[in-house]
Amino acid sequence: MSFEEDGTYRYIEVKTTKTNISSSGSFYISANDLKCAQNKNYWIYYVVDVESDNPKLYLMKNPFEDYRIHIDPVSYKASFILKKKDI
DSSP, X not given: OEEOTTSOEEEEEEEEOSSOOSSOOOXXXXXXXXXXXXXXXXXXXXXXXXXXXXXXXXXXESTTTTTOSOOOOOOXXXXXXXXXXXX
């Protein structure tokens, strides 16, 4: 979390990649991070080419609200309770 010049909160999530992108990219984000982004001044700082001598930073303000980012579910959490007969 950071602050804007007027003192309002700026919530920041930093994502990095080793690749050097030019117009598109992807990253993983947790369900909790996505939930935290809702209805807030939320930014993603996307750093590309991080292992080079010249990494680049892209700033995305409220990316989930202006539809620049498409979300695909890629994993699920499975929970269970073992019954006594199973152990």
